[in-house]
Amino acid sequence: MSFIVEKPGMLTIVQDLGRWGHQSRGLTVSGPMDQFSLRLGNVMLGNDENDAVLELTIGGFAAVFQEERCVVLTGAELPLYIDGHPAPAWTVHRVTSGGRVAVPAKFDPSVGCRSYLCVSGGVDVPLVMGSRSTFTRGRIGGYKGRALASGDVIGVLAPSPLWRRSEGFVCPAGLRPGRFGDEPLYAMDGPQIDAFTEAGVRTFYSEAYTVTDKSDRMGFRLEGPIISHKAGADIVSDGIVHGSVQVPGDGKPIVLMSDRQTTGGYTKIAVVSTWSAARLAQKMPGDAVRFRRVSEKEATDQLRSFESDLRRLGEMRAAYRSRA
Amino acid sequence: MYDVPKLLGSGDSCLVVEFSPAIEMEANIRLQCLRRVLADRKIRGVREFVPTYRSLSIHYDPLRLSREKLEGIVSTSLEQSRESAEVPKRVLVMPVVYGGEYGPDMANVSSHTGFDEDGIIRRHTSVDYYCYMLGFTPGFSYLGGLDEALATPRLSKPRTLIPAGSVGIAGKQTGAYSIDSPGGWQLIGRTPLRLFDPNDEENPTLIDAGDWIRFKSVTETEYRDIERDVSAGKYRPERFVERNGGDMACRS
Incomplete structure (x- = not known):
């Protein structure tokens, strides 16, 4: 399965959780700018947390799917359209074969600038040194080591069983990282x-x-x-x-x-x-x-609290999937 | 070098073990020893080790390994690594074709140092260079040991594109560009070896921190032969281990 990029947007790149383990050889880790939104999106779809997704910077992206899949937009809550109909972020939507997914460009400081378009199964680009993350400066990983361009055909891996049952699943507002407002x-x-x-x-x-x-x-x-x-x-x-x-x-x-x-x-x-x-x-x-x-403990507590949120979201999704 | 290395926090997921405020081979060898001892312990929650000139960064997952526990492990490992005996000297032989189109700045180095081309080649190939760390670009090694008589300042106007494998001199440093990149080093030759190969899962870079490099002068024909074998995946770089390096002891 694959999708064809119609509009790439300002900067749309493939990212998983990063190319760890090679910094001693001078290799940049890359990975998402907002790893938490990426992980939440993958969990909502029943993907592996580390599956590759698209990181969109201020949107401007559109693509046509060649097969049916579920998608969710996390991170900055930019407007999402599926076949021309508005579809809220942080909600799992089904895209039919031939369906069009669009995230128009929007420069809105109140919502943030980096969104994650996650697809059930995860984006399929070759693993380079254990990761699918794009490092554009080094032209390594992702799709040909670069940002997506119009006409690119991007593969998607096979989704987990029962993937369709996530359709309609919504991430509760309290579990979305948000922009932190004016919090230090x-x-x-x-x-x-x-x-x-x-x-x-x-x-x-x-x-x-x-x-x-x-x-x-x-x-x-x-x-x-x-x-x-x-x-x-x-x-x-x-x-x-x-x-x-x-x-x-x-x-x-x-x-x-x-x-x-x-x-x-x-x-x-x-x-x-x-x-x-x-x-x-x-x-x-x-x-x-x-x-x-802050102390190192206070910083680690932030991570601990996210982990428990992520676990809760996974449980909610499992319950949603097995609903009657 | 400090009597006792400093443990410095670097955020919630990294601990830095600093051995010295300056570039010192003794400190670098000590941190390589620590890295080896820690790696052998296969500590749950450790993501990776990043050695630099004078410190070892330990990246870890704080939800699987607490800072306190990691600091304890590092302290005992420091004692253990101090007691460990000699470190083998791992040498990689790097063939280089010097001068001509491969070393367009040979004349600059010659006029700055006063040596003719043969003199420069002889001096450049007569010592082994210690790789303190990798950085800048994937596989780029920071080497120590250049004969100070060869030191030549960088180009006043850097080149926008330098081919991978180019060997150069910058001040008291020497090294090889690992990928095509901009840069201002005085280029004296080129190696046909592939210093960075993202498709090699195990060893994406030819050189690792703590390795030694020995440059070897080859003819243009030899260069082309090696280059062809490298492209075909047939070339095995010459490596050997010297065990009698007295100055390589891990002991303080």
């Missing part, structure tokens, strides 16, 4: 916190920063009050993670995201929690963010 992003002190002045650290944790238009899958550059170093911003390169907050010599923070390089040579004042980094991924240029200094 959780952040822990970074490995080079000692390279900053007390005033610099205070500034970072208390002031508001604005997402700039120089923000992409590699990193989010933020604009705001300058964070001062004690002596300098350069260090001998060491490892970085999703959410590392680098502060180069200009004193402006950069939060590293999914397509981050594996190592870097700037001081890291903090690391945004895994959960909050995915919320940051939904912010648009012009949005303000604040950081709250």
Whole structure:
């Protein structure tokens, strides 16, 4: 089974949970910017959590299905149309053979910018080093190592049994990650916190920063009050993670995201929690963010609470599927 | 190098074990030892290890492995890795065709260092280089050991496309471009070896951190032969292990 891309949108790429295990060889992990929305979508369809989906940035996507399948749009709640009829996000819809799925472009900071179009069975592109994720800068993985283009024919794997029975299943509003509104992003002190002045650290944790238009899958550059170093911003390169907050010599923070390089040579004042980094991924240029200094335990509690939500959603789906 | 390595948190899913604030081979060898000891323990919840010049990042799933428990395991493993004996010196021989169209900056290096082409080749092939870490692009290795007399500053205007396999010098560094990429290194030759192969599940990169590289000068004909064998999947790079490297001991 496959679908044919009619309109690719600004940036539509195939992603699973990322190419782990090869950072020691200089290979970027990639993976979704908002892993939680991707995993929820897959669970709603009865897919494997790690199945590949399409990550859409501010929509603009349309495709024609060559076989019947179920789909769900998670993440940013952009308008979804199936055969021209509006279909809500976070709800499982059936697409008939020859059916058309469209997510028109919409720049709306109130809903976020990254949506996940999940298909029962999961998107079928070759596994490269254990992952289907696209790393566009390295031209690795996904569909030919690049973003989708008009006319591309994208395969879909065989769905799990009873996949049709998920049709109509809705993710309760309370379990959708949302955009976090004005909630501060959780952040822990970074490995080079000692390279900053007390005033610099205070500034970072208390002031508001604005997402700039120089923000992409590699990193989010933020604009705001300058964070001062004690002596300098350069260090001998060491490892970085999703959410590392680098502060180069200009004193402006950069939060590293999914397509981050594996190592870097700037001081890291903090690391945004895994959960909050995915919320940051939904912010648009012009949005303000604040950081709250938390412990590693508080950050892990966010993940624990998501895991229990995900389990609950899986149980609800199982019950929905076996309804009379 | 610190007496006792520092354990630094890096978010909710990564612990950094820092051995030194600077580039030191001793520190790098120690962290490679730790990496090996930890990998052998097959710790549940650990995702991967990322060695750099001076630190080892341990990526883990905090829902399967607590920070506290991981720190405990690292502390005992540090003691164990300190006691472990010599590390074998794994050497990879990298054939290189020097100069000509393969090394368009040979003349720059020659005029900067004062050596003629033969002198540069002799010096470049006379030592083994230690791979501290990989980064920048998949399979790009940061090598230490360049004869300082060969040090040449980067090009003032970087090239937009450098073919994979190009061997160059940048300041006191030397190395090979693993994939086609932009860059400003002074190119002195090219290797026919494939440094990065995404279709090789087990070893997508030819070089791993902690390996040693020995450059070997080959003729253009030999280069073409090897290149053809590499394309056909028939070429087995020359590798060997030296066990008598006294300076390779894991002990502090």
